[in-house]
Amino acid sequence: MLAIIPSANYYETYIYLCLFLLLCTFLHALLLDINEKKNIIFINTVGYFLLVFFIILIGQREITSRYGFGDTANYYKAFKAFSFGEPINDAKDFGWQLFMKTLSTIVTAHTFFTICTFLYIYPLYKISKQLFKSYWYYCFFAFIVSFSFYAYGVNGVRNGVAASIFLWGLAYRENKVIMVLFFIWATMFHKxxxxxxxxxxxxxxxxxxxxxxxxxxxxxxxxxxxxxxxxxxxxxxxxxxxxxxxxxxxxxxxxxxxxxxxxxxxxxxxxxxxxxxxxxxxxxxxxxxxxxxxxxxxxxxxxxxxxxxxxxxxxxxxxxxxxxxxxxxxxxTLFKQHHIMLAKILVAYFTFTFLMYFVYYSK
Structure with a gap:
């Protein structure tokens, strides 16, 4: 991705791509019923595109603290130390330390960050799909355009992954044993x-x-x-x-x-x-x-x-x-024109993220 999208333009790529897809989603809401086949095909196609695109985009980012990538460089420093044989000295969040230590012996740093991004984004798809079936895109897209989404994908990585694993556990709420195992996994990554x-x-x-x-x-x-x-x-x-x-x-x-x-x-x-x-x-x-x-x-x-x-x-x-x-x-169905109202609420939800972009990322 670095060869295609400069690191300095990562957030702009994220925010304006989401804006474009939001406008397309709103247009579909104006023209089509939510249950129509054309709409189902559109939302599922766009949903899977977003799932794959953002896993690759965020996972293959430049390993630096610049461009809003925050703690990426610190994670890389710890990963590199483990790859050179440094033992796990900190028992806190042992699950994360073991995860990083294990991967440092078998994959590159970019692959490590891509795996982290998969664990961050895939659970958002999983819980959306499990709860909403064919209409999973709307909730997944809302996750993607949440104000905190981007920051915890490139900066607060461990916290973001742990929170997503918690949501992944909720997808198995009918099986309490599996759900609890996911909860334990999440807390072992971030207490x-x-x-x-x-x-x-x-x-x-x-x-x-x-x-x-x-x-x-x-x-x-x-x-x-x-x-x-x-x-x-x-x-x-x-x-x-x-x-x-x-x-x-x-x-x-x-x-x-x-x-x-x-x-x-x-x-x-x-x-x-x-x-x-x-x-x-x-x-x-x-x-x-x-x-x-x-x-x-x-x-x-x-x-x-x-x-x-x-x-x-x-x-x-x-x-x-x-x-x-x-x-x-x-x-x-809570409203007479439910599909349009759903799209309007999605627009309002994204608007906060978009406006905050000008406050925090365009200084």
Whole structure:
């Protein structure tokens, strides 16, 4: 891919390709019923193209920290050290260390990153396909155009892979043994995935969305009034030194601030869940579990929203936003012109990502 698409233009390629396909999707919604054969052929063709294209594009990126690739260079440094025989010295996230160590002895660095990208993107396809059958493209595309998607493909790689493996586990929710094995795999790659795992398991005990919606709302004034208290409390738990570093670390000397912009973004899924369940009377126990898991994880982030690296915790809920927003739309006809409304919501969802591109990537 490097010979075709310059590294400096990777994000532009991603964002404008998604914009083009979104416009095509919207046009199909205006002209065709969602069940028409032409539409089914189109969405499946585009879906498989995106699956393969982005695995190759992101997986074969230049191994550097430039162009927004962030920690790619650090992962390469660790991979290279393992390839020269360095042993696993850090027992934390042992699964990831073993994964990297094993691959370093049999594949090149670019192949390693491509495998990581496969583990990041394929589960998004798997859960979408398992839940929505022929209409999987809409949810998969929503995953792809999520604000956090690109960053956790090229920068927060391990976190992104672990979160996707968690979603992969949900695709096997009818087989609890397999699901739990995926959850264990995810937490062995990144311990912070324990939060969505425990949140999801909690929904088997109590799964009332009204309770969790109220809890999420209460987190906002608690954070405004006692933000530093929550940051100190969670940092002192001591179950992961990296967690404490994210919560208390200094980010380019910037003063902590309440991220109203990201809270607004998080609210999209909260409002969608409330609207579907209480206004549209959508009833689905698994959807309640998804929404409640999101609310628990996002509520935790709201409490520590002033932490300089709080985006690391925001992702523990943001990676679920697409499925929380689009699940009811792909399970039940909720509107008179349902296909058009689905496309409009997809446009609105992508718009935030597209606008943030000009804020964060075009400076």
């Amino acid at each position: 912070t995935i324990m939060l969505p795992v425990l949140a999801y398991l909690l929904t088997y005990i109590y799964n009332n969305p009204k309770f969790y919606l109220k809890g999420w709302l209460i987190c906002i004034p608690l954070s405004l009034a006692m933000g530093s208290v929550w940051i100190s409390l969670f940092a002192s738990l001591g179950f992961d030194g990296r967690l404490s570093g994210y919560l208390t670390g200094d980010f380019a000397g910037e003063a902590p601030r309440f991220r109203w912009d990201f809270l607004f973004y998080s609210f999209f899924a909260v409002f969608a869940g409330w609207y579907y369940i209480y206004k549209k009377k959508f009833k689905d126990n698994f959807y309640n579990q998804l929404l409640n898991t999101y609310l628990i994880c996002n509520g935790f982030w709201v409490l520590v929203i002033r932490a300089n690296f709080s985006n690391r915790f925001a992702y523990l809920s943001w990676f679920m936003m697409a499925i929380v927003i689009f699940y009811p739309l792909l399970k039940q």
